[in-house]
Amino acid sequence: MYQYDEIDQRLVEERAAQFRGQVARRLAGEITEDEFKPLRLQNGVYMQLHAYMLRIAIPYGFLTSRRLRRLAHIARTYDKGYGHLSTRQNIQFNWIKLVDVPDILDELADVQMHSIQTSGNCIRNTTADAYAGVARDEIEDPRPWCELIRQWSTFHPEFAFLPRKFKIAVTGAPDEDRAAVRFHDIGLRILENAEGQRGFEVIVGGGLGRTPLVGEVIHEFLPQASLISYLEAILRVYNLFGRRDNKFKARIKILVDALGAAEFKRLVDEEWALIKDSAIDVTEEELERIRRYFIPAAYEELPSSDARLASFSLGKDRAFGQWVRNNTRHHKVPGYTIVTIAVKAPGQPPGDLTHEQMDALADLSERYTQGRLVVTHAQNLVLPDVKTEDLPALHAELLPLGLATANAGKLTDIICCPGLDYCTLANATSIPIAEAISARFDDVDYLNDIGDVSLKMSGCINACGHHHIGNIGVLGIDKRGEEFYQLMLGGAPGNDAAIGKILGPAFAKHEIVDAVDRVIQRYLTLRESPDEPFIDALRRVGLEPFKEAAYPDAKKDKRPAASARAASATTVAAPETQGT
Amino acid sequence: MAALPAVVTANETETGTVVYRTPDGRLSPNLSEAWVVEDAERLEAALAELQTQQAIVCDPYAFPVKVEAGVPMPLSTRERIRSQGPTVALPRAS
Numbered sequence: 001m002y003q004y005d006e007i008d009q010r011l012v013e014e015r016a017a018q019f020r021g022q023v024a025r026r027l028a029g030e031i032t033e034d035e036f037k038p039l040r041l042q043n044g045v046y047m048q049l050h051a052y053m054l055r056i057a058i059p060y061g062f063l064t065s066r067r068l069r070r071l072a073h074i075a076r077t078y079d080k081g082y083g084h085l086s087t088r089q090n091i092q093f094n095w096i097k098l099v100d101v102p103d104i105l106d107e108l109a110d111v112q113m114h115s116i117q118t119s120g121n122c123i124r125n126t127t128a129d130a131y132a133g134v135a136r137d138e139i140e141d142p143r144p145w146c147e148l149i150r151q152w153s154t155f156h157p158e159f160a161f162l163p164r165k166f167k168i169a170v171t172g173a174p175d176e177d178r179a180a181v182r183f184h185d186i187g188l189r190i191l192e193n194a195e196g197q198r199g200f201e202v203i204v205g206g207g208l209g210r211t212p213l214v215g216e217v218i219h220e221f222l223p224q225a226s227l228i229s230y231l232e233a234i235l236r237v238y239n240l241f242g243r244r245d246n247k248f249k250a251r252i253k254i255l256v257d258a259l260g261a262a263e264f265k266r267l268v269d270e271e272w273a274l275i276k277d278s279a280i281d282v283t284e285e286e287l288e289r290i291r292r293y294f295i296p297a298a299y300e301e302l303p304s305s306d307a308r309l310a311s312f313s314l315g316k317d318r319a320f321g322q323w324v325r326n327n328t329r330h331h332k333v334p335g336y337t338i339v340t341i342a343v344k345a346p347g348q349p350p351g352d353l354t355h356e357q358m359d360a361l362a363d364l365s366e367r368y369t370q371g372r373l374v375v376t377h378a379q380n381l382v383l384p385d386v387k388t389e390d391l392p393a394l395h396a397e398l399l400p401l402g403l404a405t406a407n408a409g410k411l412t413d414i415i416c417c418p419g420l421d422y423c424t425l426a427n428a429t430s431i432p433i434a435e436a437i438s439a440r441f442d443d444v445d446y447l448n449d450i451g452d453v454s455l456k457m458s459g460c461i462n463a464c465g466h467h468h469i470g471n472i473g474v475l476g477i478d479k480r481g482e483e484f485y486q487l488m489l490g491g492a493p494g495n496d497a498a499i500g501k502i503l504g505p506a507f508a509k510h511e512i513v514d515a516v517d518r519v520i521q522r523y524l525t526l527r528e529s530p531d532e533p534f535i536d537a538l539r540r541v542g543l544e545p546f547k548e549a550a551y552p553d554a555k556k557d558k559r560p561a562a563s564a565r566a567a568s569a570t571t572v573a574a575p576e577t578q579g580t
Numbered sequence: 581m582a583a584l585p586a587v588v589t590a591n592e593t594e595t596g597t598v599v600y601r602t603p604d605g606r607l608s609p610n611l612s613e614a615w616v617v618e619d620a621e622r623l624e625a626a627l628a629e630l631q632t633q634q635a636i637v638c639d640p641y642a643f644p645v646k647v648e649a650g651v652p653m654p655l656s657t658r659e660r661i662r663s664q665g666p667t668v669a670l671p672r673a674s
């Protein structure tokens with residue numbers, strides 16, 4: 001885990017002190033809300049539907065037990081006792097008082113945490129593969145690169161006022177993209193060439209929101225040593241040519257789309273030629289210094305536990321077996337296992353953790369995984385370094401905490417934005433739909449029969465819940481004050497990146513769960529074998545059979561006019577999204 | 581300007597709490613105590629007055645309501661949820 005040096009520490013402490021002064025002036029009436037708003041946003045403070053919300057950065061999702069305990073303390077002391085894991089590996093508190101924020105920032109700085117650049121038109125928290133550093137299919141740990149990007153982008157004066165927010169994701173696993181790199185402003189894939197050299201595939205201009213686009217590769221193999229100068233060149237081109245006249249067209253994806261990837265690359269290369277091989281790029285010594293902070297866990301020398309893991313999943317204790325089957329992954333070190341804690345218990349808002357759960361998880365992480373945890377973009381937690389032999393004991397301890405739900409990667413492992421229950425930009429609620437779906441499908445055997453399928457839901461077109469890249473996507477829309485839901489199918493976030501297609505007219509709130517159910521039923525009847533996943537079956541047969549299932553009455557009687565109208569009546573929302 | 585009748589609302593600057601302007605000029609967290617404004621000029625004046633109290637409240641605005649049994653009811657789902665809190669139970673310790 002990266003440890004702050006004196007400069008990092010002073011930076012966050014001074015920033016907290018600066019914000020204390022700004023809050024005092026705001027509360028004294030010396031500055032107006034309009035003057036204060038950009039200052040609070042730069043410190044992660046939003047105004048939501050009911051109260052202020054504070055977003056706290058968790059760089060590349062990595063937490064220590066000490067930091068998680070501090071977050072539990074903040075939830076207990078300053079909020080209503082819980083926090084919300086966001087879809088960009090951060091955590092949000094929904095009931096914060098402005099007057100308390102300076103104290104909270106001090107408490108965060110004390111454990112090397114902050115809210116810097118969690119909002120505003122700047123480079124946001126860099127995200128990474130949640131299995132970084134422990135995945136068996138990884139060729140290199142991406143976290144030192146994420147940390148380098150964090151240090152380069154923090155308070156970078158040239159990029160403090162970009163046309164719009166800017167998000168970067170990195171993966172070191174070329175065969176399975178678990179970081180959705182093709183849907184970021186910049187996505188970086190670490191690759192290895194035939195000579196054994198490492199480089200980055202650089203993908204630019206991906207994104208969701210009102211204009212979902214898959215990113216374009218503009219460099220197939222960037223030498224690793226040139227990363228920062230190349231990123232700087234991309235940002236400079238964006239800063240110069242990105243649109244500032246229209247917030248809805250200001251993201252880099254619009255620029256790349258308008259210019260074409262080849263022309264965008266030409267501009268980047270032109271800019272890069274001016275700065276490459278200069279002092280902007282880090283030296284190998286500096287990179288090595290950063291790498292040294294990412295000390296691997298103190299692994300014991302153990303024999304392979306792959307067979308043991310397989311036997312656990314088939315054992316007599318079915319609940320434990322299903323949890324092992326769905327929520328664990330092979331570790332790169334023999335004898336160890338990666339565990340996903342699905343924060344998706346039936347009837348609970350996806351990604352919400354109580355302060356008791358946070359404290360308990362901090363304790364468990366110390367006893368089972370050397371005090372390390374990871375927040376995933378799927379709003380779950382990962383315990384990265386669990387000894388396979390410890391899995392039964394860990395599972396037994398997770399059960400009473402409500403954290404042993406065996407649904408990772410399954411239909412009820414729903415990614416869901418806060419929606420209209422919290423978000424001031426929302427058109428419709430999303431959490432109640434997620435809860436209703438998780439209640440409808442609360443049967444692990446049935447979920448396992450359905451197999452791997454992702455369901456992602458957003459309360460408005462800003463797409464914080466990534467609905468475009470769910471195998472099943474649900475988007476809340478507003479029709480004359482009524483909540484309606486569009487259903488889309490076929491999205492995928494990984495190496496097979498795809499944007500889902502809208503199935504047809506939107507469903508009323510009371511119809512959407514049944515519609516999802518009918519789509520699943522149709523999949524079960526048309527798949528070629530239980531091994532054919534939902535997305536493969538959909539790609540094989542196309543949308544039509546699913547459309548017929550979702551709209552069984554479409555031929556008999558026309559869809560209710562209200563639903564049909566609602567499909568084309570998405571309310572325009574302002575662009576400062578709040579869900580991530 | 582919101583359709584009439586309407587209620588004037590804002591968030592408390594210090595705490596973020598949702599508040600409504602009452603007939604006697606107070607700010608109440610209860611929508612049931614809100615002043616239902618029937619007149620565009622008075623609505624504009626109430627909003628302008630709150631705009632001058634920025635240390636106390638931020639971003640005042642008005643939203644349309646209907647009055648049922650003497651109590652203002654928001655026309656939109658958004659304002660209904662904003663006045664009553666999330667429609668889902670808040671997470672609690674298991």
Ligand code: SF4
Binds near residue numbers: 427577
């Ligand atoms: S802005 Fe984001 S969090 Fe808010 S409703 Fe839209 S998608 Fe959800």
